[in-house]
Amino acid sequence: MNEYFASCPRGMEELLLEEIKPFVQESSIGKGGVLFKADWRSTLVLLITTRLASRVFLKLHEFKFKNEKDIPKHVESYDWQDFIDIRDTLKIQTILDRDGKKIYKNSVYMSQLVKDGICDKIKSIRGTRPSVELENPTHSFNFRVEGEYQCFKGIVSVDLCGEALSNRGYRPPGHKAPLRENLAAALLMASDWNPKEDVLIDGMCGSGTILAEAALMLGEISPAYLRCGKRISFSFENHPWFKKEATLKKWWDELKTKAYAEGKRKIGEFPEYRIYGFDNHKTAMHVSRETLKILGLKREHVPLDLEDVTTLVPPVEKGVFICNPPYGERLGDVDELSDLYYRIGENLKNNFKGFRGYVFTGNPELRKKIALQTSARVPFWNGKIECRLLRYELH
Template identity: 35%
Template structure:
C-alpha cells in the first residue's frame, strides 16, 4: 500500500477523512488542512475521480532535513529523479511552508528545480523544461521546521475545478465548499433541496451531481497521474467504467435554485448544461421576497452577502431580517442553513439557531447557521 496525502480547505479535515474512508482508504490521519491515508493505485485513481471535498492528492516520495537552501539543493539532487522524469518531459515545482532560511516559496521552488535539472545535465547532457501550466510532472514541496516533504502531485489542476463552471457569479463558492455544506447539513438525495440565492448555481449543481452519483472528476480533461511513467491505462479505464455504472438517471427528489438576476441565472443554466443536469436541476427567476417553498419539507442552504467593507453591513440588516421572516412564514417543515461571515448580521435573522458550525470560505472565518422551521 502506498502512502498518500489529500489537501483540503481548513476546517474540512474531519468530513474529508470520512469521505476517504467511504472510498476505501486505510490508516487515515487528520492533519491541518490535509488528511494522510494509505491505499493502492486503484484508490489513488478513484479518490481523484470521485472525491467531492479535497483539492489534490499528493504522493510523498522523500522527506529530509533542509535547514537552508544549500542543504535543500544537495538533498533534492541526490534523489533518483530518473524513475519519475525523463529529460524530454516537462516539470513544475510548487512550494508551501517555510523556515527562517527558506522563507520565500518562489525561491525555494527554484532551488528544487535547479537541483533536478542540474542532476539531469550531469547524467544525460540534457534537461527537462519548465511548464507551469500543464507539466508532465508536478512536484510539491512542503517546508515545516527543518524538514522538507517532497511529493508528486497526482491531480494537476485543483479538484474543486470540476470543469462545468466557466460561468461564475460575483462571489462564487468553491465547488468543494458547496459539497461540504451539503454534508454538514446532513442532506441526502431523498430530501428536496433549494438554494434561494443560487447565483451561478454551484450548490444545486453539487447537490445534483451527488444525488445522481456522478463522479465530479468525470468532466475534467486530464489528471496529472495520466502523464506518469507508471500510469496504468487499463486500471484507469476500469475505474471510470465502475464509476459510470453507479450513476442514476433520475433525481429522487426536487433540487433547484432561484435568483432575481436573469443574467446570473443564465450562467447557472449554462453550468447545468455543461454537466448534463439542465433537465434535472430546476432554476427559476424570482426575488427572495416572492419565493415560495417548492415542497412541504426539505433543506434550504444559502450564502447571502456578508458585507466585508465598512457600511455594507448596515445595508444588509434589512435583507437578513427579510430572510428570517420568509423562512418562518413560508418554509414550515424545512431546515434552513445560512452561511455567513458576519456575527452581527446573523443576529438579524431573528430566529434561534439550533446549531452553529464553524467553516472557512477561503480565508474568511464563517458560520453555518441551522434553523429548524416548525
C-alpha cells in the same frame, strides 16, 4: 503502500477524513487536508470519487537539513526519473510551517533550490535538464518544510491531478463563481440533507454551484464524470513510471470510461422535482441554467424560478433550505445587507415551517440580523474568509 496527502479548503478536514477512510489503509488529519496510506488502485478510485479533495499529492522524498544550502544535494540524492522526463516541464511550490516561516522568509528561493536538485539529477543521467514552467507545467511538485528539534524536515511530493479535482467541468466559459465546487459539496454534507428523502431548495442559487453539487450527490454520480467524458488527463498519466505500467493503465482507462458511462445513464434516470433553485437576478438564472445544462440536466430535473429569497414561498411542505447570501466585503455593504439578512430570517420564520434551514455567511455581524435561534454553527473557510454554516430549526 504509498503515502499521500489530499488537500482541501480549511475547515473541511474532518469531512474529508470520513470520505477518504473507505479507500485507504491509514489516515489522519493534517493542516489543510488528510494524510493517508493506500495502494495505487485505491488512490486512483479516490481521484474520481472524492467530492471534497482539491488535490492529491504522492509523497516521494523526505530528508532533514539545518541549512537551506544543503537542500539541492538532498533532493539530488533521489532518483526522479520515474516522475519527470527531459521533455517535461515542472513547477515547485514551497509551503513553510510556523517554525519554517520564522527562519526562511523567501519560499520562492526554497523552490528554486528544490528545482536545482531535481534538474541536476536528471541532467547527470540524461545530459539535459527539464524546463521550468510556472503557468501550465507538465508536473507540479510540493516542497513542505517542517520544524523539528535542531533542524528542519523537507518533504517533496508530486501532484497527481494537474487540473484541480474541484474543477468539475460544469462551469460556463468565462464565469467565476464565489463558491468552490468542493466547498459547496462540503456544505451539503455538513447539513442534514438526505438526498434519498429530502427536497432541497437553494434560495439564492447564483451560478448554480450548490445545485450542481446536490444533483451529483442525488444521482450518485462521480464528481469527475465530465472530466472523464472530456478525457481531461490527470498529471500522473504523464509520469514515466505510469506509461510503462500497461496493465494499470488499461484498468485506469476502463475505470474512467465506466465512470462517464454510468454518469450519462444516471443523468438519463435523474428524478424530477427533488432540487429547486431560486434567485432574483436574471443573469444568475441564466448562468445556473447553463451550469445544469452542461451537466446534462433538463428543466424538470432542477426547476429554476426568478423569485426573491425574502418573499419566496416553498413549492413543497417540508425539506431543506439553504442559501449563500453576500457577505459584505466592501465598506458600506454591511448596512445595505443588514435588511436582506433580517428579511431572510423573517421569511424562513413565516413561510418555511417544517423545513430545516441553512445560511452560509462570512460575516458575523450580518448573521446576528437573522432573528432566529441557531441550532448549529459549522466553521468553514471560503478562501481567506472565515465563515459559518448556520442551522435553524423552523418549527
